[in-house]
Amino acid sequence: MLDVQAPDAPLTLCPNSNASSECAHCKVRALSVCSALEAEELAALDKLARHVSFEKHQTIFAQGEASHSVFNITSGSVRLFKLLPDGRRQIVGFALPGDFLGLSLSERNAFSVETLSIASACQFPRAAFSELADAKPHLLRRLYDMAGHELSLAQDQMVILGRRTAEEKVAAFLLGLRKRWARIDGSTVRAPLPMSRQDIGDFLGLTVETVSRMMTKLARDKIIVIVPDGVRLLDLARLEALAET
């Protein structure tokens, strides 16, 4: 089995995180892979966990590297992206608190992960995690369901990338993000945007300039208000009309 491999220079490392207090007090447990597990399974998972923290814009792991760990984000947010040799970048997702990184347990990372803000995560050795999944069917089932859900989101994103206009892309992005924040902090009209316009562009297959123009247009049309670090969604009905499935 592989050793636990710490990602580059985490700010803090809590070797005693296997104390059951960690999981028991975890704010994102209800949202995470750990939800719907029995006490004994949770304890086994807890034993593998190591709590790590990251600075803003730190790399958690890189595309192509051997994959040693899987992670559960506990605070902050991160971008998942793939790079082409010539530098073009496609962001394949953003992970928020409660999100799990490591659904496709391959030998090598299929994408890179970088923090958007300071962030923290539960880290698990990949091999041990995989073995635990085999030993605990509830965990495996949970992982399978999460993978199915992710797959469904990825297919939605394909529609956005392949068949929507720039304005529709931005509208769908804002709605999708708000929906995810709602699960976490219950906010209804606020959508914090921890990522840059460039990040949004690389997620939606647009340039920074086009993202900026579309945001301005939505604001001019009184559908959103641009506020520091995010937007407020003023007119959900019209936003949904733009983004409708």
Add this chain to the structure above:
Amino acid sequence: MLDVQAPDAPLTLCPNSNASSECAHCKVRALSVCSALEAEELAALDKLARHVSFEKHQTIFAQGEASHSVFNITSGSVRLFKLLPDGRRQIVGFALPGDFLGLSLSERNAFSVETLSIASACQFPRAAFSELADAKPHLLRRLYDMAGHELSLAQDQMVILGRRTAEEKVAAFLLGLRKRWARIDGSTVRAPLPMSRQDIGDFLGLTVETVSRMMTKLARDKIIVIVPDGVRLLDLARLEALAET
């Protein structure tokens, strides 16, 4: 538990498919969800299976409908697609022999599936299949791994849709398809194209005309040859250079 719900008007229905001969002789077993299962698990799966056949361009199931069954394609090929209210279409994938439909076991179908040719499949009642997965950890693990693989393919497709030019899209599509055919029939330079140019366009986020122009260009550049019902890949190196990750 839900009844087995046959898709609309399958051409043939073999109620005796639970005879173990079916699975034992299945040509695509090595490629399918059924691979890497123990004899007892395979037998349990076999009991649920029903072999069904479809005509060309028949709907197997439709987006938004309640999902009653999951399928394993045994011959022919199908398109998986999502429709927007105004008729725009995004094909989220093509399934070839051995491919499994039903990785995200949600209540309603997230997309429609139609055959591209005459095709046949193993049909399983969704609820019973889900229960079997819970009872047979090997099956569940297999499903989880397949879901992870699909997720990874979906992320590759996001890069193609979001950050590649028309020519690169077509090159990547042809290479990807050839790779999948190679697993099935071992062909190395032939890539049968059971789908129309329109289908390819709706998969790549292009119009029919652009797909046609790019195919012509690749043929003019002696990278491919267009043959009836498919293409031959003449210059894999240059094709890979266009499609490189």
Add this chain to the structure above:
DNA sequence: TCATCACATTGATGAAGATCAATAGAGCTG
């Protein structure tokens, strides 16, 4: 064999969004 029909190809034009360029803020640091 020819008519029909669906699909593919090719050409001409147009529009959405990319690119190039300049300016404006916002956050840091000395």
Add this chain to the structure above:
DNA sequence: CAGCTCTATTGATCTTCATCAATGTGATGA
């Protein structure tokens, strides 16, 4: 608070691909 840097916004122009339109081709069937 001035100066610096990084990001966002806005404007002008250009390119790629979409759209509109015509023609070609291969399969089917009378």
